[in-house]
Amino acid sequence: MSVNDIKEDLESQGIADAVVQQLTSRTTKKPLPLFLVKTKMPEKLAEIQRLAMLTVSFERKKKSSEPSQCYRCQRYGHTQRNCRLAERCVKCGEDHNSTSCSLPAPPTGQRNAKCCLCGEGHPANYKGCSKAPKKAASAPKAVPTTNRTSYAQKVKKPMSTSAPAAATATGTTAQKQHGDDRLLAMMQAIIIRLDALEAKMQDKH
Structure with a gap:
């Protein structure tokens, strides 16, 4: 077909x-x-x-995460369809088409391979090449934080007693003041009665 x-x-x-x-x-x-x-x-x-x-069957083409590499000049960033640069072999690095190279394909010809991009002993399409584009590191995901207190933290956290103590002291003072006022009123009443009794006895004499 x-x-x-x-x-x-x-x-x-x-x-x-x-x-x-x-x-x-x-x-x-x-x-x-x-x-x-x-x-x-x-x-x-x-x-x-x-x-x-x-x-036949049709499938949508999956987008590759790998950077595009030209099979004609072996450079990254474009494809051979629009390339007008000189041909370079992916295996030996010489200026000829890769299909016409006499060097065996990897792994047989791996020892004699030479990268036309960095000059090292590997094919030009080797992903570990120093000239190959590196994938951008993904940004770390932000972890949401909350102000919630765990049960363990609540147990360990010392409880404050200043506010209840102040309230208790205030309440006690108020109760004491109220009792003193009542006692004073009773004493005044007794004094008044004694004064009245003394005046009555003087009238009889």
Whole structure:
């Protein structure tokens, strides 16, 4: 099944704007039985079950977290489709296409590999290369804090007694003052009665 066969079959099924691209292996550069289809009508692809007399299925392309690397010049930040720079081999680092290199693919040719980006002894697509972009460290998640006091903290925390003591002292003082006032009133009443009794006795004499 070729790219043209897929495009023609998609057009016959109502998808005329499809852009079809066959995917290749990153290591061997050989074509894979996988095709990338770009269209403004992705909902119609879900209805298609057969293409070029073969049973097919469509999946949404997953966005890769890896930085894009050009298979032509081996630099990062763009793809070979729009690259106009000189070709550089991913295996030996020389100025030729990677598919025409006589150096065996890893791991067989790993010992003789040379990175065209840093000059070290590894392929240019090695993720541990010093020139490879590093993933940005994710920011630590903020942990919400609360002012709630745990049961253990409440048990350990000494209870304050100043406020109840002050209230008790105030209450005691008020009660004492009230008792003194009553006693004074009773004494005044007794004194008045004694004065009246003394005056009555003087009248009799």
